[in-house]
Structures are given as C-alpha cells and as structure tokens.
Amino acid sequence: MRFSITREALQKGLGATAAAVPTRAALPVLSNILIQAQDDSVRLSGTDMSIFVSLSVPAEVSEAGVVALPARQLLEISRVLDDAPVKFAAADGGLEADGSRVDIECGRSRFRLYGQAPDEFPDFPEIDSSSGWEMAAGELQTLIERTSFAVSTEDSRPILNGILWQLRGAETVMVATNGHRLAKISRELDGTGSPAETDLIIPPKALNQVQKLYPAETVLQIARSENHLAFRSKDREVFTSLIEGPYPNYEQVIPKDNDKTATVNRVALETAVRRVAVMADDSTRRVRLSFQAGDLGFKVQTPDLGEAEDAVSLDYEGEDIEIGFNATYLLEVLRHMPDEDVRMTFKAPERAATFSPATGEPDYLCLVMPLRILD
Structure with a gap:
C-alpha cells in the first residue's frame, strides 16, 4: 500500500470516521x-458495532492496499503535521497477516504506526438500497435539529x-421525549420513492453523524433492513x-383541551428565564411563571440561596x-423555536403546556410537563 494525501483531506476523513470509534472498545x-x-x-x-461511518477522500494512490490503524494516534498525528502532502506506505515487511505496519511522512516528520490485521x-x-427512498439532507437535518434535544439520556427506559x-x-x-418534555415535527417528504409505512427508533448519535457529515444540498439514499438503517x-x-x-403513544400526552393561550417574544422570554434561573435550585431548576393580562412574571425562591424576579x-x-x-427544559425548547414569537397553551398548573411557533410552522410542537409549585 502506498498513497499521498493532503493534510486537509486526511483530517476531514479522520474527523468524520473517528466519531464512530468507541473510547473504550470491547474488541481491540x-x-x-x-x-x-x-x-x-x-x-x-x-x-462501534452500533454505528458505522465511512468516507472517501481524494488521494494519489500508487499502490492499492488496506490497513487498520489506531484512530486516536492517527487523528493526533494529522493535527500536528505541517500543511504538506502526507505519504502513507507499508513499512518494511509489508502488511502482515497478524497486523499492520505503516510509515507516515510529512515534510521532515516521520511516524511508524502498528495496527491490526484488516480482515479482523x-x-x-x-x-439493499433498491427498496429505499431519497430525501434532501437539509430537510432531514431540520427534523433532527428540532427534536434531538428532547431525547432521554437515562438508562431506565432505553426506548426513550x-x-x-x-x-x-x-x-x-x-x-423525541424523556417523559418530562417532548418535541414533535412533521413534514411532507420532498424526494423520490415512497417508503413503506414504518416506525424507526434511531440512536441520536447516528443522526448526529448525519447532521455533521452531509451538506444540506446532498440527496440522501436511505434504506433499511430488519435491524439497520443506511x-x-x-x-x-x-x-x-x-x-x-x-x-410510547406520544399522542396521548399531547393535550387537546388546553383552553388558555399566550403569545410572547421568544428572545424576551428566553432572556427572562435565563436571568431568574441563576437563583434556581440545582436539582429541580424550578421557575414560577405568573400569567396575567398583558404581563408574564417570573419568580424563583430557593431556601438558603435567595430569590429572583423578572417580567x-x-x-x-x-x-x-x-x-x-x-428552567433548563424551557430554555432548550425556546432555543429551537424558529419564529420570533412563541405561542403557549395550557389549562391548569398541573397539566402539560405546549409551545409552538406563533406563525409559520404549525407542524412543530414542543411539550413541557409542569413542576409542583411550593408555597
């Protein structure tokens, strides 16, 4: 194996694929x-056996070959090299059945890396992509961006x-939901092919790679097997x-009878919540919102710490x-609202409240469960 590659192309490829390499690998x-x-x-x-990432980058290949080299060292080497062509070549002894030895040269810098047999x-x-469908990457990335923040990070309910x-x-x-907040977005597909009616539950780490790797104008070929999605x-x-x-049946938790509606400037609301949250208890992050005609008040009282008010x-x-x-849930919802004004609906202090763009995107909705107010 022998090839030359620009440092920029090498960093691009390594940065994309290294994100799928586990920090602690079950298999070497x-x-x-x-x-x-x-x-x-x-x-x-x-x-990491759950997510697979592959990327082709241009290079001058004088001798074809395949090698498996340690990701962390490769990435660190690429970061410290001069801006000059990087040359890879099988070290003396070639690529052996029980492992890999590769020399890397860039300017006057020299490295030799020992890897593992590529057939492992x-x-x-x-x-099979023949039964798949097409979708613009930018369209899919919008769906991911508006929902992924609400996914659960706890192990108690793996499906969430x-x-x-x-x-x-x-x-x-x-x-996406963690049981306390929920984000939902719907869209008409603007692509070719009509995917069969199906429900897919996807790890957010994989969708994060889709956000990072594909330019918005890219047309994605998407297909699934029984247990995987490509x-x-x-x-x-x-x-x-x-x-x-x-x-879970998320439609059951979205309130249909909220009879109170408020419209407020997103930035003003976000700023006020951020201010008073400075005094919120670290465990609950509780903020009290008081709705009155023409005025929304904010109040935080934390024993042994202090209090804050705003409006x-x-x-x-x-x-x-x-x-x-x-407060954390409120700020995350507001950060992903696309309009200047936010429409809030609610019914009672113990019932879920919804947040949606005041104009423009009726197909986007977030839900936040309330916290009990302590007198």
Whole structure:
C-alpha cells in the first residue's frame, strides 16, 4: 500500500470516521480506522458495532492496499503535521497477516504506526438500497435539529434513548421525549420513492453523524433492513442499528383541551428565564411563571440561596394562573423555536403546556410537563 494525501483531506476523513470509534472498545480492532486505498481515493471507516461511518477522500494512490490503524494516534498525528502532502506506505515487511505496519511522512516528520490485521475489522451491514427512498439532507437535518434535544439520556427506559421516525407515505414525523418534555415535527417528504409505512427508533448519535457529515444540498439514499438503517451519498455512508421495541403513544400526552393561550417574544422570554434561573435550585431548576393580562412574571425562591424576579410583556387574555417549570427544559425548547414569537397553551398548573411557533410552522410542537409549585 502506498498513497499521498493532503493534510486537509486526511483530517476531514479522520474527523468524520473517528466519531464512530468507541473510547473504550470491547474488541481491540474497534479502536482502529480501516484505510482502503484504491484508484484515486482513500476510504476511511470506523465503527462501534452500533454505528458505522465511512468516507472517501481524494488521494494519489500508487499502490492499492488496506490497513487498520489506531484512530486516536492517527487523528493526533494529522493535527500536528505541517500543511504538506502526507505519504502513507507499508513499512518494511509489508502488511502482515497478524497486523499492520505503516510509515507516515510529512515534510521532515516521520511516524511508524502498528495496527491490526484488516480482515479482523467488522463488515458493514448489508442493506439493499433498491427498496429505499431519497430525501434532501437539509430537510432531514431540520427534523433532527428540532427534536434531538428532547431525547432521554437515562438508562431506565432505553426506548426513550432513541428518536422516533415515523414514515407515512408522503408524510414523515419525528419525535423525541424523556417523559418530562417532548418535541414533535412533521413534514411532507420532498424526494423520490415512497417508503413503506414504518416506525424507526434511531440512536441520536447516528443522526448526529448525519447532521455533521452531509451538506444540506446532498440527496440522501436511505434504506433499511430488519435491524439497520443506511444513509448513503456518493462518497460517504452512515449505518446504524435500530432500537427495538414499541415507542410510547406520544399522542396521548399531547393535550387537546388546553383552553388558555399566550403569545410572547421568544428572545424576551428566553432572556427572562435565563436571568431568574441563576437563583434556581440545582436539582429541580424550578421557575414560577405568573400569567396575567398583558404581563408574564417570573419568580424563583430557593431556601438558603435567595430569590429572583423578572417580567415581560405578552399577549394573554384569561384568568390569572401560575405554573412551575424546569428552567433548563424551557430554555432548550425556546432555543429551537424558529419564529420570533412563541405561542403557549395550557389549562391548569398541573397539566402539560405546549409551545409552538406563533406563525409559520404549525407542524412543530414542543411539550413541557409542569413542576409542583411550593408555597
């Protein structure tokens, strides 16, 4: 194996694939990146057996070959090299059956890396693309961006550690929740092919790679097998295992009878919550919101710490009501609202409140469960 590659292309490929390499690998070979040199490109691949990432970058290949080299050292080497061509070559003795030895040169810098036999590297899942569908990467990235923040990070309910992607012919819905907050967005598919009606539960780490790796204008080829999902373009691929099990019926928790509505400027609301949250208790992050005609008050009282108050103007007509919320959840919801104004609906202090853009995107909704207000 022998090839030359620019430092920029090397860093691009390593940065993308190293994200799929586990910090602590169950199998030693998973700590490596598979490098396949052929024709006029080099394909770099990494996996933790749940997510598989592969990216082709241009290179001058004088001798084809394949090698598995340690990801962390490769990435660190690429960061400290001069801005000059980087040359890879099989070290004296070649690529042996029981491992790999590769010399790396850049200017006057020299490195020799010892890897593992490339045939030990796991194969990517086999997914037939003929039954798949197409979708613009930017469109999918919008769905991911608006929902992924609400996914659970706790191990008590593993199914909530995934993001639900529902495909219903020409319509798609993406949902994430941790049981205390929920984000839901729906869209009409603007691509070719009509995916079969199905529900997919996808690890957010895989969708995060889709956000990072694909330019918005890329047309993705998406296909699934029984246990895996693939996102493909001309020069890169992301495969992921699917989370098995039924996703909770999220429609049951979205209130249909909220009879109170308030409209408020998103930035003003976010700023006020951020201010008073400085005094919130670290465990609950409780903030009290008081709705009155034309005025929204904020109050935080934390024993042995202190208190804070603030207020903003809003459009609200109805009886006075106080509701407690987790400030962190409120700020995350507001950060992902696309409009200047936010429409809030609620019914009672113990009932879920909804947040949506005041205009423009009726297909996007977030829900936050209230906290009990302590007198």
